[in-house]
Amino acid sequence: MPFELSNELLQQLQEAVEERNGSRVIDLLEGASYVDIADILYEFNTEDSKYILELIDDETAADIINELEESTRVKFLRVFNAEEIAEYLHHLDSDDAVDIINELPNKEKDEVIVRLPDEEMRGYVLDLMRYDEDCAGGLMAKELIKCNVNWTVNQCIDEIRRQAENVERIYSLYVVDNDEKFLGRVSLKRIILSKDNTLIADIYEPEAISVETSMDEEEVADLMRKYDLDSVPVINVLGKLVGRITIDDIVDVITEQAEEERQIMAGISEDVEEDDGVWMLSRARLPWLLIGLLGGMIGARVISYFDEQVQAVTALAFFIPLITATGGNVGIQSSSLVVQSLATRSAFEKGMFTRLIKVLSVALLNGLVLSAIVFGASVVLSMPYDLAFVISIALFNVVILASFMGTLTPLILEKFGVNPALASGPFITTANDILGLTVYFTVAHILL
Amino acid sequence: MPFELSNELLQQLQEAVEERNGSRVIDLLEGASYVDIADILYEFNTEDSKYILELIDDETAADIINELEESTRVKFLRVFNAEEIAEYLHHLDSDDAVDIINELPNKEKDEVIVRLPDEEMRGYVLDLMRYDEDCAGGLMAKELIKCNVNWTVNQCIDEIRRQAENVERIYSLYVVDNDEKFLGRVSLKRIILSKDNTLIADIYEPEAISVETSMDEEEVADLMRKYDLDSVPVINVLGKLVGRITIDDIVDVITEQAEEERQIMAGISEDVEEDDGVWMLSRARLPWLLIGLLGGMIGARVISYFDEQVQAVTALAFFIPLITATGGNVGIQSSSLVVQSLATRSAFEKGMFTRLIKVLSVALLNGLVLSAIVFGASVVLSMPYDLAFVISIALFNVVILASFMGTLTPLILEKFGVNPALASGPFITTANDILGLTVYFTVAHILL
Numbered sequence: 001m002p003f004e005l006s007n008e009l010l011q012q013l014q015e016a017v018e019e020r021n022g023s024r025v026i027d028l029l030e031g032a033s034y035v036d037i038a039d040i041l042y043e044f045n046t047e048d049s050k051y052i053l054e055l056i057d058d059e060t061a062a063d064i065i066n067e068l069e070e071s072t073r074v075k076f077l078r079v080f081n082a083e084e085i086a087e088y089l090h091h092l093d094s095d096d097a098v099d100i101i102n103e104l105p106n107k108e109k110d111e112v113i114v115r116l117p118d119e120e121m122r123g124y125v126l127d128l129m130r131y132d133e134d135c136a137g138g139l140m141a142k143e144l145i146k147c148n149v150n151w152t153v154n155q156c157i158d159e160i161r162r163q164a165e166n167v168e169r170i171y172s173l174y175v176v177d178n179d180e181k182f183l184g185r186v187s188l189k190r191i192i193l194s195k196d197n198t199l200i201a202d203i204y205e206p207e208a209i210s211v212e213t214s215m216d217e218e219e220v221a222d223l224m225r226k227y228d229l230d231s232v233p234v235i236n237v238l239g240k241l242v243g244r245i246t247i248d249d250i251v252d253v254i255t256e257q258a259e260e261e262r263q264i265m266a267g268i269s270e271d272v273e274e275d276d277g278v279w280m281l282s283r284a285r286l287p288w289l290l291i292g293l294l295g296g297m298i299g300a301r302v303i304s305y306f307d308e309q310v311q312a313v314t315a316l317a318f319f320i321p322l323i324t325a326t327g328g329n330v331g332i333q334s335s336s337l338v339v340q341s342l343a344t345r346s347a348f349e350k351g352m353f354t355r356l357i358k359v360l361s362v363a364l365l366n367g368l369v370l371s372a373i374v375f376g377a378s379v380v381l382s383m384p385y386d387l388a389f390v391i392s393i394a395l396f397n398v399v400i401l402a403s404f405m406g407t408l409t410p411l412i413l414e415k416f417g418v419n420p421a422l423a424s425g426p427f428i429t430t431a432n433d434i435l436g437l438t439v440y441f442t443v444a445h446i447l448l
Numbered sequence: 449m450p451f452e453l454s455n456e457l458l459q460q461l462q463e464a465v466e467e468r469n470g471s472r473v474i475d476l477l478e479g480a481s482y483v484d485i486a487d488i489l490y491e492f493n494t495e496d497s498k499y500i501l502e503l504i505d506d507e508t509a510a511d512i513i514n515e516l517e518e519s520t521r522v523k524f525l526r527v528f529n530a531e532e533i534a535e536y537l538h539h540l541d542s543d544d545a546v547d548i549i550n551e552l553p554n555k556e557k558d559e560v561i562v563r564l565p566d567e568e569m570r571g572y573v574l575d576l577m578r579y580d581e582d583c584a585g586g587l588m589a590k591e592l593i594k595c596n597v598n599w600t601v602n603q604c605i606d607e608i609r610r611q612a613e614n615v616e617r618i619y620s621l622y623v624v625d626n627d628e629k630f631l632g633r634v635s636l637k638r639i640i641l642s643k644d645n646t647l648i649a650d651i652y653e654p655e656a657i658s659v660e661t662s663m664d665e666e667e668v669a670d671l672m673r674k675y676d677l678d679s680v681p682v683i684n685v686l687g688k689l690v691g692r693i694t695i696d697d698i699v700d701v702i703t704e705q706a707e708e709e710r711q712i713m714a715g716i717s718e719d720v721e722e723d724d725g726v727w728m729l730s731r732a733r734l735p736w737l738l739i740g741l742l743g744g745m746i747g748a749r750v751i752s753y754f755d756e757q758v759q760a761v762t763a764l765a766f767f768i769p770l771i772t773a774t775g776g777n778v779g780i781q782s783s784s785l786v787v788q789s790l791a792t793r794s795a796f797e798k799g800m801f802t803r804l805i806k807v808l809s810v811a812l813l814n815g816l817v818l819s820a821i822v823f824g825a826s827v828v829l830s831m832p833y834d835l836a837f838v839i840s841i842a843l844f845n846v847v848i849l850a851s852f853m854g855t856l857t858p859l860i861l862e863k864f865g866v867n868p869a870l871a872s873g874p875f876i877t878t879a880n881d882i883l884g885l886t887v888y889f890t891v892a893h894i895l896l
Contacts, residue, residue, distance in 0.1 A: 031655065035675055161641055169678065170637050188636045189618050193609055207479070225703065226483055228696045230617065230678060247695050248676045251702065255673065258706035259788060265713055266784035266872060267777055274789040278809045285781050285814060292777045293818060296770025297825060303766045310765050314758045317765035318751045321881050322744025324769050328776070329715055329740045329874050333733050336714035340707060341722040361726045366733060370741060377745060424714060426777050429877075433769050 003032045010043055017048050022055050029056075034063035042072060046079050062091035066100065071276075074103050082108060086115035093168070094124035095141040095249070101125065102133070127242075136220050137213035139253070140234040140243030143167045147200055149175050149183055154196040156186075171231040174241055175204045182233055182241040184208045210235050213242060220245060221253045264419060265336075267292075267426035288426045295430030299324075299437050306441040309448060315383070316444055319391050320437070326370065326395060327402040327436035328429040334359065334406025335423040342410065342420055352411075359407045360400070367399035390447050394440040401439065402432045451480045458491055465496050470503050477504075482511035490520060494527050510539035514548065519724075522551050530556060534563035541616070542572035543589035543697070549573065550581070575690075584668050585661035587701070588682040588691030591615045594622050595648055597631055602644040604634075619679040622689055623652045630681055630689040632656045658683050661690060668693060669701045712867060713784075715740075715874035736874045743878030747772075747885050754889040757896060763831070764892055767839050768885070774818065774843060775850040775884035776877040782807065782854025783871040790858065790868050800859075807855045808848070815847035838895050842888040849887065850880045 009028060016024040029037060029052075037056070041049045041064065053061045065073060065088055077085060077100075085104075089097040089112065097116075101109050116122045124142035131137030143166045147156045156173060172185040184206040194203055210233045211220055224232055224247060234243040263271065267288030272281055303310065303320070310316055371392040378388035406428055410420035457476060464472040477485060485504070489497045489512065501509045513521060513536055525533060525548075533552075537545040537560065545564075549557050564570045572590035579585030591614050595604045604621060620633040633656040634648060642651055658681045659668055672680055672695060682691040711719065715736030720729055751758065751768070758764055819840040826836035854876055858868035 033675065157640060160637065164637060164641055169635075171678075187617075188640070189608065189612060192605060192636065192640060193612055225699055227481065230619075230695065247678060247699070251673055251695070251699060254699065254702055254706070258702070258709070259791075261706070262709065262713070262784055262788060262872075265710070266780045268781055268784070272785070273792075274785045274803070274806075278806060278813065281785075281806075281810045282813045282817075285778075285810070286817060288781075289774065289777055289814060289818060290821070292773045293770065293821065296767065296773050297822075299769035299773075300766035303769075304763070307762060310758075310762045314755060314762070314765075315752070317758050317762075317768065318748035319744065320765065320768045321747035321751075321772050321885060322741065324772060325740045325744050325747075325877060325881055326737065328877065329737055330733075332714045332874075333716055333736075336710055336716070337720070337722045337729075340710060343707075344721075355722070358722075358726060358729075362729045362733070365726065365730045366737060369730075369734060370737060373738070373741065374745075424710075426773075426780075429773060429776065433773055437769060 038067035327432035363403035775880035811851035
């Protein structure tokens, strides 16, 4: 069972830390993993956190620092000098070390890198710093176990022994030729089950999937998810093996993708959390609220064109929310179905025409049902027939138009390289409000 | 590089299948993995798919069937008899086999199970059928490598050899005592690096994390994500080792979670895709559209109470969309921030009071900015001061109220065990529409 974090334990820890009672702190943290201790550090200020970390062995402390959220870690590392930071980073995988170095102020980056105690790691870090964060090169770690295709199983085991300290989790051994060119993989299980003098050439899988350093992280995630891979080797343009990406990094990518999409759909323009400051939260939310406001002003302008209609039949005003809400709902439904298709793209795309015919069929069906219900309800509530007609016909048209808007917008955004989820956010509601009002009052203008 | 699926290849395949030219089909599928072939099968009808599968070895065919989407697989398996299905399932892991059996018609389930050629697997399947699909028991596979704490490394390697065919990917060996009670794990790397006669007791990690069969799948996902686990052992209430969950299953859980949330936020009430039929798509979308419609009717009723105001100042009607849109946007922003917090829950929860104070601060700030802008714009557009006042004051109140609605609704839903993302969907917009209209016209009634 995982270590239990309780408010009681937290209180005891806070007392112990305040009294600078090191042995008590260590006692209380007995059994806590680095993940648990990272959770605990969020409850302490930077000075106290530093005190706690210094009581723990460097390797665990490094894992804890790696586990902290970026914003907390940035603040936290300010109280350490370059030497201390380098000492911790030395215990991490190269990809994690680079991520942390990239968060440091520019002039501190080099200071930390030159102080890394291990020359091999310095090389790894400098190599990885060249890659963009969002591509395979930016995700990969340099630590992996590589064996030559001409080796025997025994030579491989020696190599594993040599690298054991650096490579925490071994999924596969990657097989290269004399020029370091990637050839395939051999599983650890296969190594165990083969005789000591078996040649790697006889047991490796030559058709292993690999990715190039420049591949986008979401493509890497899709590929690993699709083929159920636990790790994937990364090769450069020359076909040389340069790193590997493990599934835990991909789990992070998928989680971040989902979070980003949620924020976009909700109209939040920066990566914020409930825990962030009031100012930051306001700033992240204002842009889309302002766009909504602008949409509202344009909507007001549209209705004011039909001032005479409203004055003649004030009941027209009553159904404004019904029209705008339905347009918004239909638009978001349509766009998120497209966003979902784009996310789980099939190998053979259906043509645009087939897609739109289907959108039209669904829209016709839903539009008919909704209009009929509204017409029925209006009659029951003894509204004048002509008004009931106007509302039903306008609603029907709004459903059709909003369906097309909702379907086309994400497709167009995707074409221009913009995240299509943007079409499921306040954007689509705002656009549909204006469109819906125009349709509604135009129909009223014609029929009344 | 993965096998390339092209429309050209598809056409050639379709011709070859039509001519029942088996050797040509096999040639064309050269290098295609089971994932690729599954993608291809979506383009064929059931009879042709069966023909293709029968050309392929049973093990790959089983993987292909496992890879198909549920709705396609259900249709597809109808053309196979219980004997044939059992023959394929025999090649899958027990958890995948059970998932497929659960999709069969009830009377066929038993027929397939009794025809499974391997007695051990029959036992596994019957055991797994007892668990709910959404809990750890329903996710786990029975296939794993288990070793007794008193064994030597050499005995473990023998066990690996014995199980090698059944357990495709070995991450760790699980250590049990003489009563099958779970004690801990030992990594494959450790086995390779240890001498043959080393005792497992001396090298295993006793503090390994495990989960109980009843744990909810989302909790399992959170745990594995948090502790970066590639696999986790599952124990029953007696502490006995009964299965293991691997990270690829968790990747699926996380992906499904994100998809489910997207559909809920978009107001789609069934698990549908763009590819589904027109009727199914309409049915999935209508419930929330109808709720939106009902909201619109209630909104109409609210405005009709203030008929006199609208008749006196028709310009009041112009700003209805502005009020409802802003309320909706603020509500969705607030609720999705809460949903995000709930998804990445920290160990020490902030109290409700702290949370609401912050919500209030952000709402006050955003409300002030928006009201000021609307007031400014109204003056610039030379609207009467009193109307500008009404709109600004109403807008300010709507922002505050919608923030609270958006914050409290997901928290309340979560308390009642309902997916809190529901609060970010059409529900919150509909509720905020009614609330916003009430506030707006009440303010107008008081001030005009």
